Amino acid sequence: MxxxxxxxxxxxxxxxxxxxxxxxxxxxxxxxxxxxxxxxxxxxxxxxxxxxxxxxxxxxxxxxxxxxxxxxxxxxxxxxxxxxxxxxxxxxxxxxxxxxxxxxxxxxxxxxxxxxxxxxxxxxxxxxxxxxxxxxxxxxxxxxxxxxxxxxxxxxxxxxxxxxxxxxxxxxxxxxxxxAAAVNPRPAQKVVAPAPVPAETQPALLVSSDSPEESDDVVFEPGMDLPMPDQDTGPDAHDRLATLDLTGAGLGSLGEAIEFAAATQSTVTPQPWSAVRVLLLTGTHAGGAGAGSDPADAARRIADAEAGAGPLIRLAGQVGADVAVVRAADSGAMEDGPVLDAEAVEAALRHGWQLAGAARADGRDALVIAAYGTGAEAAATAVLSATTGAEPVAVLPRVLAPGGTYDDNAWMVRCAAVRDALHRIRQESRGALDILAQVGGADVAVATGALLGAAAQRLPVLLDGPVGIAAGLVARDLGSQVRHWCLLPDAGTSELVKQGADVLGLTPVTQLGLDLGEGLNALTALPVLRTAIGLASSLPAHPALGEDAPDD
Structure with a gap:
């Protein structure tokens, strides 16, 4: 291919x-x-x-x-x-x-x-x-x-x-x-949700028959009962690394990925992820959140992806991943009022939950969250600040214009929008659903539902970028088990991602310093992770250890 x-x-x-x-x-x-x-x-x-x-x-x-x-x-x-x-x-x-x-x-x-x-x-x-x-x-x-x-x-x-x-x-x-070639091998993988609509009118998606709960029955509230990865195989796989017949001192920080794969697969000799699905989310945030963004450029990138072109599609092709384009509903201006109503939040969460179920039903063994859109970075900043108290001006990414220049005026408009939104909700409830309705928006809500659904399906997720991190923070407050199903391949250069990952307890596996855009960093690092997992699982113990080597 x-x-x-x-x-x-x-x-x-x-x-x-x-x-x-x-x-x-x-x-x-x-x-x-x-x-x-x-x-x-x-x-x-x-x-x-x-x-x-x-x-x-x-x-x-x-x-x-x-x-x-x-x-x-x-x-x-x-x-x-x-x-x-x-x-x-x-x-x-x-x-x-x-x-x-x-x-x-x-x-x-x-x-x-x-x-x-x-x-x-x-x-x-x-x-x-x-x-x-x-x-x-x-x-x-x-x-x-x-x-x-x-x-x-x-x-x-x-x-x-x-x-x-x-x-x-x-x-x-x-x-x-x-x-043009279809981006997705099956039409069911291409999901379109153009407007905030009730859950019963969302496109029908396959849900794994062994799902703990069908999507129509799941209740999105704090304390969701979700499974945990195997608590023993992860540490056992980590201990096994010290016994391998390697020529050097070991695999370094890549051991984090091996331990994660072992825990999520319930085996000390996990297999590299071979069937990855990328959920490419796209949505629009009105108001100052999108200052400096060109909606037409975002639409062009999504159209390219749907036509089988663009950098994300190239990287997905290189690692054998398929791509599901997910059109989230538009979100309002955070500085003026709630960006979504309660019904739209529920629909978006259910949509994401179904996407994870469809991925598992289609035989996918890992998810990557990616995003193209306008205003998503400001929304993610608002979520991080509202949930952790982070200073918006310290974590909001600068606005990069075509040609490699920065638009600092647009960045200040975005900062003002986040500041005004946080001021507006200073006395409001800060529950997970409230955060999504007040500042998160539809794309973050869909990503949140996907993380919750992935945990329910025992499906590991490679987090990458502001939207994925923001979704992780919200999902953590609904089901604390979610973060244990997430791996951060690389933190890139984003302070927002670094601070959010630290709160989630996620340590970047690599330090590549990538800044390719949401989803692309994870796909770039994926071959390295696969190599490490495959090598560790295939190597025997060093002969000098004899019977003292742990059993596979």
Missing amino acids: SVDRWNTALVLGGIRSGKSAFAEELVADAASVHYVATAVGAEDDPEWMGRIEAHQRRRPQTWSTEETGGEPARLAAVLAEAKPDDTLLIDDLGGWVATLLDPANQPQNDVAMVAALADALRACAGRVVLVSPEVGLSLVPATPVGRAFADALGTTNQALASVVDRVALVVAGQHTWIK
Whole structure:
């Protein structure tokens, strides 16, 4: 699977459009590529041979090349032979169709050959990029041979476009995706909640049958009865680390992740998380909380994610995670009054609870909380300040504008909004549900419900960023067990995250100092955590310890 969440792509373009160069860019991240050349060389045509040689010179030395020009049936066989780790670049289908129509290869069933190629592409285990000329924009050829070629190639393009994940059109060196891969493998994973609505009208989601409580029956109130991770296997796994047959002194702070995985999996030899789901929350906070933010830019990033593009999708693809885009309701201006009413808070919490249940039902073994939106950092700051007494100006992140500059005027407006909100609620109740209604908003409430639901499902959560930390603080006051199901891969540079994590008793596993945005930090650190967990679980005790080594 490509890091952009597609496995097969068709690149279309006219003559000298740049389609081959673009296709080569798509596979540039592969360790090696099997290049399948379909063109037949012609020694008596120097210009044609020059084109072929130009393509050859562009290919890295690590690529292997196979020429199928004389055997049109070979292309389907190449696709059938590909293994999951293989990357194929087929350039181009025009040459394949020309060979297919060659009188020397007749008689044969051209329609059946195209259908067989489409079937082979659909079933191909490897990653495949195909290049093909787009003949539909040109004039109808003047000769019978030309018309036959155009018709056959057009039919082939349509047949393959219907089975690939993505289709790009390249014109004058510029590409546009005309068919995008779905971000989520199943439609049920893509959740839309566009408005604060009663719980019974929320989209139906799968909930694990072994859930302690169905989502319709759960009551969100302090003292929720949630399970705890295994209290013995975590410490036992930590003690086991000292016995491993390592060449050095140990795994350092990564032992925190191993102990966490052991406790949440109830085994001293836990397995690395292999099926992670990212909950990508998006919502809008009105008023000063969103000062300096561009709602259109946030919408663009969400649209990119839904289309299978953007940095978060690339990182998710690299670690094999899927992404569920969750559109939370809009939240009001915290400085003017409550940002949500009680019914909207309940609906958002229930929505998050259902999302966790759906993740477990779909076989996910860990969650990552991510967020794009406007005003979320100010809302998280208000939650932290209201629950811990932290000084807002000391923890509110600065407002980063495009180009790497900071908008300090916008930061001051955000500070004022948080200050006014805290002043407004100075004599109000500070219960968890009250905090969500007064300053937290819908996105924080959905994240809170997801953390509670994850604990109920015994599903570990990798926390990352202001929204996740704020949700953790609220969830802790509803069910204190929640924080034991949470791991902080990296605190990044955010003082808000550091202070909130300290209150929750979460120690960052790494000190990478990442500042990529909510969710991206955790995905970046995830491969390191997986490596440590897998290594610790697979290594035996040092032979010198003999019978004194603890049992696995």
